[in-house]
Amino acid sequence: MKTHRIVNAIGHIDDDLINSATKSKKVAKKNIWIKWTSLAASFAVIIIVAAVAVPTLFGDGNTTLPILSGDNTTINNSEITGPATNDKTTSPTVNQDSTTHINNAEPTTSGGKDNTTLQPPNENITQPATTIWLSADEAIKSAENDPQYMGVSVPLLIAYQGTIYGCPTEEYNENSKYALLENEVILRKNYSYPAYQVKDISDNVAIVLNGRLETYQKLFEIKVVVNGNTYRIVQPMMSGIDYSCGEIIQENEDFTVYQAINAQNGEVVESEYVINILPLLKRELPNFFNGDENYGDAWWVAVPQ
């Protein structure tokens, strides 16, 4: 039988070729995000230097910049990320209160819906577990000893702390630094991956997959309120593997909430829900799902916050 022969013949290819394909490297694209971030940072430095220098040279010398005068609102609302330093008088620090920061953000969607909070792309919600910054190679190497990170399909979207991140890229330069975050990214039930914050790019989360550092940009936060309790998305739902859908609990223009059913025993999973965010994706990322109404990445699992 021809089919049998084809699979057998391909099965005899060299071990080295199989190894190489498993560890294959992506073709790196030019990192537009880093380029613009660098440009914005340079511009900010020029503004600050000019603001300090001009009054000193031409003014009465008593002018104080808001950022140096203890104006906490200015500091908290700024997009400021970097290695943690406790010297708030001289340099901004990582925002310690991530929840407040999220809640203070202005939703970008129209209508101001209660159940969905969409974030502008420059919000910082993450706090590194340590302030040890690793290079990309070091971060990859730290995961390399555990080849469970090999052979995993790179997802288009991931969830971290109730926020959806997307568009994986392996776009980093040699100077990029990564700090381990407190929580892990879950790609499937019982399959979680250490997450890294990218230095100076606060709305990105990176994970190591297949020996590469995949960086995801923040897209939006999704909160679901059922019976007065708030739930947040924690992992993708692979239909029929870990979870199945039960009855519809709630439906709005952004997403549909279903009962979570344990795919193995068919029982309802208490306090967890399956969420389909296809309408939200279609609106916010119209080119992302390519018109596929059964788009797999639209399905997520939410747990109590």
Place this chain on the structure above:
Amino acid sequence: MDDSKIIELYFERDDRAIKETQIKYGKLCHRIAYNILNNYEDSEECVNDTYVGVWNAIPPTRPNNFMSFVCKITRNLSLKRLEFMKREKRSADVLVSIHELEGVLPDEKYAPDVSDEDIGKLISKFLYTQKEDVRNVFIRRYYFFDSIREIAVEFSFSESKVKNMLFYTRNKLKDYLIKEGVEI
């Protein structure tokens, strides 16, 4: 744990060998099995059978490349199970992948004296002459049975680029096999 140490555990008939194999290559095996069977429970069973297969094969075998050794066992077991389960449970992705190669690889009736192993060697030889990304995309598609979309995401290519790469590689492979005397 290093592969050579795991292999030593097998030679010592130490149960930890299976556990270490599971930790190191369990996900990879599961992915291969799931790509073929498209069913969680069957994939799990195939992966468990893989551990038994490795346990039975080592010793006496001492694989030079433990990862691909394990992958091959998973792949073979999954394909056997797929055959067993017949059409109604076949994974569409696998069938599409195989169908793509039907016009490229020889049928037994046309090339009865060429063994599958010989064709595999010729394919390897051909792939070594191709660019790294081309051959990796080919192997991802036809060895690991990854979908076009998965490959596109993994390699940062568009889906149409992946399709084109596979199309041209298949055609080149066909020409190569004909040139090597394999009747298609």
